[in-house]
């Protein structure tokens with residue numbers, strides 16, 4: 001007997017910077033979460049002229065609701081993103097180290113999949129998708145409105161910012177895995193139905209870059225709100241291009 005305790009298993013043999021991606025994921029998601037909460041609590045400066053912040057769309061005015069109207073809206077996009085297949089991979093790795101990266105040991109001793117609370121709620125993703133399609137339709141309506149000022153049709157920087165945002169959000173929404181399954185799933189031979197097969201192939205192409213749309217649309221939502229907020233509070237002036 002030497003009295004030495006057995007050597008602890010190594011976390012990984014990887015020598016590259018595998019921890020950078022989970023670290024960036026944590027920092028970005030926490031920053032976005034704090035910003036979204038701050039924006040929701042403000043309940044002001046979310047619209048200017050024809051522009052409306054995506055955090056407050058659709059615009060709901062409920063006299064019975066004592067809190068910021070953003071809370072009536074935000075549960076849908078936040079629930080959609082929290083249950084998204086891509087974000088699940090990202091935050092399971094980054095927050096729970098489950099595992100944090102390929103060929104790196106995970107921290108949890110047991111694995112229950114997504115069969116227990118709260119992770120069983122991730123199975124609601126397809127229902128959030130139905131809701132978010134409606135929200136996206138409202139965002140397109142807001143974007144069209146952003147081109148109509150008091151003196152008629154026009155193009156401001158804010159109009160273009162809102163247009164880029166809704167395009168990125170649409171890429172994210174319609175590249176969803178659940179939508180892909182809706183188009184091509186539950187059939188023995190999807191190619192037998194030309195419409196569904198064509199739709200499935202189109203969504204599959206978009207789906208290849210789903211993670212990219214997820215991040216870009218998240219940044220664009222925050223930046224669009226920030227732009228409208230700065231204009232509405234008088235910090236900057238919206239430039240009218242046309």
Ligand code: FES
Pocket residue numbers: 080084085086087125172173175176177178179210
């Ligand atoms: S899988 Fe990401 S939005 Fe549906």
